[in-house]
Amino acid sequence: MGACGSHAVEPLPVLPDADSSMVRLDMKTDPALLKEVQDVMTRSFAGSKTAGPEGGLSWTLDENASVGGDPCNPLKEDPSEERMLAMEFIMKFCRAICLKHGCCFALVKEGKVVGATMMTPPSIRGIHALGGCAEIMLSMQVSPQHERMERPAQNVRLPFIRSRLKPR
Numbered sequence: 001m002g003a004c005g006s007h008a009v010e011p012l013p014v015l016p017d018a019d020s021s022m023v024r025l026d027m028k029t030d031p032a033l034l035k036e037v038q039d040v041m042t043r044s045f046a047g048s049k050t051a052g053p054e055g056g057l058s059w060t061l062d063e064n065a066s067v068g069g070d071p072c073n074p075l076k077e078d079p080s081e082e083r084m085l086a087m088e089f090i091m092k093f094c095r096a097i098c099l100k101h102g103c104c105f106a107l108v109k110e111g112k113v114v115g116a117t118m119m120t121p122p123s124i125r126g127i128h129a130l131g132g133c134a135e136i137m138l139s140m141q142v143s144p145q146h147e148r149m150e151r152p153a154q155n156v157r158l159p160f161i162r163s164r165l166k167p168r
Contacts, residue, residue: 024104098120
């Protein structure tokens with residue numbers, strides 16, 4: 001289950017065993033591993049019929065999707081394609097913000113990602129705040145509609161815009 005502080009998370013009964021390893025992710029991490037982490041987090045935050053979603057996001061997407069009306073409870077039905085796309089977008093957006101700070105970790109067991117977390121380190125500088133133009137650009141890059149935005153008429157402008165909005 002994804003957790004942004006909206007629901008109590010059950011503690012692990014024991015620490016990860018010797019066959020598991022905690023991997024710190026950064027900008028140079030293998031893209032295949034980053035994709036696996038993103039997929040795990042997307043499924044986790046989306047929830048299922050057996051595991052609750054991240055409550056705040058779930059309530060925002062569909063306040064009646066969970067059993068008993070509690071958005072932290074398991075879903076009544078398997079997650080919809082729309083829910084999965086929304087969570088994928090959110091995870092891509094968060095990854096883009098958090099990855100550069102070196103505060104993304106994956107728990108790998110037997111070669112598979114079984115858990116992950118992303119965060120920004122504590123700071124009084126607001127390092128997680130990108131600013132309006134950078135947020136719009138990032139949204140364009142991680143959006144499922146991104147491919148549709150690359151029409152020939154726009155190809156001349158988009159590289160220029162991207163070059164000006166890249167985080168420094």
